[in-house]
Amino acid sequence: MSTEATPAEPSTQAPKTGSKTAEAIEAARAQGRAAFIGYLPAGYPDKETSIAAAIELARNGADVIEIGVPYSDPVMDGPVIQQATTEVLARGFRLPEVFEIVAAVVEATDAAVLVMTYYNLIDRMGAEEFARRLAEAGGAGAITPDLIPDEAGAWMAATERHGLDRVFLTAPTSSPERVAQIVSASRGFVYGVSVMGVTGARDQVSDAAERVVNAARSAGAERVCVGLGVSTRAHVEEIGRYADGVIVGTALVAALRDGGPSAVAALTAELTGAETGR
Amino acid sequence: MSAPAEETQKYRDHEGPYFGSFGGRWMPESLVAALDEVEQTFREAKQDPEFLAEVHRLGRDYTGRPSLLTEVKRFAAEAGPARIFLKREDLNHTGSHKINNVLGQALLAKRMGKTRLIAETGAGQHGVATATAAALMGMDCVVYMGSEDTRRQALNVARMRLLGAEVVPVDHGAKTLKDAINEALRDWVASVEHTHYLLGTVAGPHPFPEMVRWFHQVIGDETREQILAMEGRLPDAVAACVGGGSNAMGLFHGFLDDPEVALYGFEAGGDGVETGRHASAITLGRSGVLHGARSFLMQDEDGQTVDSHSISAGLDYPSVGPEHAYLAETGRATYEPVTDAECMASFEMLCRTEGIIPAIESAHALAGAARLSRKWGAEGEGKIIIINLSGRGDKDVETAAEWFRMLPGQENDPVAETETAAKTGDESPSPAPETGVQA
Structure with a gap:
């Protein structure tokens, strides 16, 4: 491993130009707040509705939108997201739909649009081709929950070539050596996993979250966003005090399931503290 | 892939994480520390005469080795x-053969101070073996099993329960072995502090393929x-x-x-x-x-x-x-x-x-x-x-x-x-x- 345990000074990570996600997070910072990042699965409950719901995210204050790619074996997802993505797959979802959805959301909003995908979907298409198509659709990059930098050679090269962000996760259990490696491999932001567990709403924000953010900062991260278990405005405010962005997924998916895009709009407005949406 | 070289023990001594272009660790970061801990414990145990003697003793006196x-x-x-x-x-x-790996990994789990074993099972053989090791060593045990398989292998479900294990039927996906592994991984991400995931085959992230082979x-x-x-x-x-x-x-x-x-x-x-x-x-x-x-x-x-x-x-x-x-x-x-x-x-x-x-x-x-x-x-x-x-x-x-x-x-x-x-x-x-x- 080429990285070292000593905390790097922030300057080692020179501002990366051309990162759409970084720009969106920095714009929020300029307004004196943490960025809000909302997750919704591609194609749930159908393609048009998923696009409409993602647009509502942006209209109600989301700075970054994550479009989750349905996958047959989502080991990092809890029951709500699993159920949603399983439904999407059952109706015959095909991968190219993701790029169409990304393009439609990019077209209609100013948010940075990332995909969140398990790696085999990238691997099967080929890292280069996946990156090319994502960039062509106007996507900002990808979050890859089951890819660690150790295995990311092909993905790093492809994202570099196409100017895409690549977001790796850092966990409460990650060693300082690993945090340094993750920070230096990431582009856009570093995803701080707030709890040891899978996606899903939780009552409380784990106190591990702040430690995760501090560890990443000590390793030189300029932008650290926190996700997993975040579901209320109080969580968002609490995390926003120390992180650069707050990621909400399951609560939004449940809102979409129960009330469609208008429920997503209402919940997003509540979570972001936006006056009113629409 | 290189042509077979003339080195002796070329294949036998092959260690992970990679086997040619295969293997590695395609895993969430949350589990990497646990995998590192397993690997380190395994490498130390292999050098520890007491551990080797205990593996041998269990094989002989409990499993019934050598098999005929x-x-x-x-x-x-x-x-x-x-x-x-x-x-x-x-x-x-x-x-079945499953007991060889299970006893070895259960010993490693104890060495790591873990008190709970989780496992996936398909036919139920690995689940039964894990439940057996947990009973023998006084550890908690949860076995994930696709609901299709709990139906096909009802007898083994009863065996695991008799041995004191909790059997959790998995209703996602195809409801078979792969889905049981997904669910065991989800458990492990949340429980890794006190739980060892006793993977039952030479698959999974490094060091499992190498370690399970060794046992x-x-x-x-x-x-x-x-x-x-x-x-x-x-x-x-x-x-x-x-x-x-x-x-x-x-x-x-x-x-x-x-x-x-x-x-x-x-x-x-x-x-x-x-x-x-x-x-x-x-x-x-x-x-x-x-x-x-x-x-x-x-x-x-x-x-x-x-x-x-x-x-x-x-x-x-x-x-x-x-x-x-x-x-x-x-x-x-x-x-x-x-x-x-x-x-x-x-x-x-x-x-x-x-x-x-x-x-x-x-x-x-x-x-x-x-x-x-x-x-x-x-x-x-x-x-x-x-x-x-x-x-x-x-x-x-x-x-x-x-x-x-x-x-x-x-x-x-x-x-x-x-x-x-x-x-x-x-x-x-x-x-x-x-x-x-x-x-």
Whole structure:
């Protein structure tokens, strides 16, 4: 491993130009707040509705939108997201739909649009081709929950070539050596996993979250966003005090399931503290 | 892939994380620290004479090692010209090879201070073995099992519960082994502080493929010693069934660096590879990442995992251990599919000719070896094939009875129609093709 345990000074990570996600997070910072990042699965409950719901995210204050790619074996997802993505797959979802959805959301909003995908979907298409198509659709990059930098050679090269962000996760259990490696491999932001567990709403924000953010900062991260278990405005405010962005997924998916895009709009407005949406 | 070099122990000493282009750690970051801890504990334990002595003592006094090597002359005579020996892992405590790995990993878990074991299971053999080790060592145990498999293997579910384990039926996806692994991983991400995930095969992220192999290599080491003592020479071929591939890797390991010994792995061909309803990941040959390793993977054009199918729950897995993928790619081992029908014909044949009821998983190896003996023809005279009889068939009696239509209400039900020979192929849903190999 080429990285070292000593905390790097922030300057080692020179501002990366051309990162759409970084720009969106920095714009929020300029307004004196943490960025809000909302997750919704591609194609749930159908393609048009998923696009409409993602647009509502942006209209109600989301700075970054994550479009989750349905996958047959989502080991990092809890029951709500699993159920949603399983439904999407059952109706015959095909991968190219993701790029169409990304393009439609990019077209209609100013948010940075990332995909969140398990790696085999990238691997099967080929890292280069996946990156090319994502960039062509106007996507900002990808979050890859089951890819660690150790295995990311092909993905790093492809994202570099196409100017895409690549977001790796850092966990409460990650060693300082690993945090340094993750920070230096990431582009856009570093995803701080707030709890040891899978996606899903939780009552409380784990106190591990702040430690995760501090560890990443000590390793030189300029932008650290926190996700997993975040579901209320109080969580968002609490995390926003120390992180650069707050990621909400399951609560939004449940809102979409129960009330469609208008429920997503209402919940997003509540979570972001936006006056009113629409 | 490099051509076979002249180094000794070339394959035998191969350590992870990579086997050629296969293996690695395609895993969420949250689990990396735990994998590092497992790896470090394993490496230290291997050097610790006390640990080695404890593994050996448990193998001898609890499992019943060494397991026998039995020549099966009547089975061999029906199969073809070659002589056939069975490595009797079916005689181990709990009824399969799985106990070797489970006792070893449970000892490691204790060494790490973990108090809870979780496991996935397909046929239930690994779940039973894990529940057994947990009972023996006073640890909590939760076993994840696809709900389709809890139905197919109700007897093993009861066994695990009797042993004090909690069995959690998994209702997601295909409701089989791969989904049970997903659920075990989700548990582990949240419980890693006090829980060890006792993965049951040579798949998964590093160090599992290397570590599980290490705990099973006793199979190959004993077999090598036994055949040398009995026959004064090495076998011409060794054969084993391959789902994830742990029993095969254990047997192969004793012969990896003996080029004169051919290694055969038999995958579950289900209804035939050409039907798409099978579990022959190597035969299909598409590289991908699942459950932490790069290996051959049954997947569609988008990279979604394709559901596997097999009459045997234990082979019903859409991928395979990365070292097998490597051995297939280098050509050191040969992998072929065996259909449900071929497998069940050999299952019946072993019952009838030798008085041994095999696990349906292991019957795939019997069928593959019989095919090999036939294929050799006259040249096979005097050649020796050793098959790993990885498990016994008690758990499969109902499935077999249904297959042969012996259950109440089926046409071979009552005391009528006793003779066996005619049964075999006739009622099988699909007649056994001579070979299902595609490419």
